[in-house]
Amino acid sequence: MDVVKKISIDEVIDKSDQIGLIDVRSPGEFKAFHIPGAINVPLFSNDERARIGTLYKQKGPHIAKDEGLKIVSPKLPHMFETIRKHAKAYDQTVIYCWRGGMRSLSVASIMNLMGCYTLQLDGGIRSFRKRIVGDLEAFAQEEKPYVVVEGLTGSRKTDILLSLKEKGYPVLDLEGMAGHRGSIFGSVGLEPNSQKGFECMLWLRLRELSDASYYMIEAESKRIGRVVLPEFIINGKENGTRFHIHYPFQKRVQAIYEAYEPTRNEGAVYEAFIKLRKHLNPAFAEEVEDAYQQKDYYKIISLFLEHYYDPKYSHKFKDYKSDAISLTVSSVVEGVARLEEELGKMVMVPKE
Template sequence: MNNVKTITIDEIDAKHYLLFDVRSPKEFEEYHIPSAYNVSIFSNEERAEIGTLYKQDSKEAAMERGLQIVAPKLPNIYKKIHSKSKEQPEKQVVIYCARGGFRSKSIAETMNMMGMGTLQLHGGIRSYRKKIESTLKKMVDEPRKIIVIEGHTGTMKTKLLKQLQEEGYPVLNLEEMAGHKGSIFGNIGEHPTSQKEFESRLYERLKKLEDSSSFIIESESKRIGRAVVPDFLLEGKYSGVRIHVELPFHLRVRYICNVYEPLLHKDEIVEAVNKLSKRIPSSIMVDMQENLISLNYEKVVSLLLENYYDPKYDYAQKQYDSKCIKLTSHSYSDIYSQVKNQLDHLFS
């Protein structure tokens, strides 16, 4: 077989290269290089079988079994890669696996024999992971100014962040990166990411903001769903400038109902409410259960805010002693304008 030319992670950009991840679906789902396509040569079960053979028998036995599994799949793998390549002929194909080993090399060699001029990513996705770790370490060594958007549950902080980001502000939308809205209800209607995928999304956003001296974040806990927030952001949350937003109670209730769409997630809502049974007085829980049955979700949300989330938030706020700018309004559009004005003043 021909020797395969390699390319490093530093040389790759989405404009010139078309990436194919040949790891198993489970590995790809945990995290992958953005824009890469998954063309698995082994299913999750096949990968586990080969791994067991490697450990319990020998490398040769594992490779022989791998060949038996992959050989019949090669025509279809070629068809998938060739089809995508034809859609973007200006890009060169790059194959990667976990560490730039046998899986990616064998597929790259096969594609080359078919005349595709394919490259292999040196070090595999592990080289991408090292870049992520290096960048996050740099953030610790070279901290940026952190501006925190805070407020009671339902004060449309996520909506504020999304709109600010669309307008070019240096926002790090951590909940979006984590695939989780925060709190015990946060996974409803979402797909929580792994820690590695969360850090990959954070890294990609940090690359775009490398020239920014400040970041805007929402006030978050250490953990958002399955993701743990890096310390440099948590430390910034306590020492940075805080912009506290306040909206009328009824707007908060309506917003929460719109975001969570409880009629589409009835069972998950009930399950989440039940998890709070030890933290909320039994008489309030009975009231909530009755309103869940009658599908009166605005009442359920009101009870949750009054008896759990607002008191919890008020208690947490006592931990802060950093500068806080308090903004109050009766509409989202006005609170957004106020936040923008404060940010523009801070950045100037």
């Protein structure tokens, strides 16, 4: 059997549009973090991987390998056909696992033996992770100014920023990357991202914005769900030019209702309330509980804004050393227009 040739992560990134990527790790590993554009053709399911790992620890490598062979053998024809079809669309096909070890080597060897030439990623996805960490450290050294959009909960900040992103402005959609809106209710209806997954998406976006002279972000806490923001973004937020969006209270209530869809995500909303309840005033918590029993979600949102989130965030805004530029708007379209007007005054316009 021919020796499987290896390819570096730098070469894979440089030729990404010409390379088909095959991730042979378990679905759980793939979901937590994978190279963008890769497809998952797993050797083991999540349960099978856990069983093999337990055998390795308790009975040793030989027994674990024997069991692994029994599990994988029936899957090989389907795996081969899946990879072969995928490979037709690319100049090269690269197989990877976690460290560039047995899993990817075994699959690449079989593919090559069957006449479908593949390469093995040197160092596995761990080499990609090292590249991301190194590049983020380099991005952290850049001295680009930040434009920060803040406002009370429901002020349509995210929608305004996403509209600006579509227009070509250098927006970092931190909540989108995190798969979380930031509060204890922030995961409702969303799929929270892992730290590695978030940093991969951030890395991709920062590479896209390499020529941008500044970044635009929403004012976020250091933690968004499971994700911790890099220190350079926190510093950018604290020292950036701030715009405070003022949005009508009832429209904020409506915006939150539409974003969280409480009738569709009733269980998740109530579960988040239970987690938060111990931090609430007992009388307030009881009033919210009564509204939950009546399924009066507009009242629940109004109560949380008036008695919890608005006081909480109004206090946080006072921690900044400088004043924000206030923009009173009544729609996303107006918010976008007002911000574009202000950015124009600062000569911060999107590149053509």
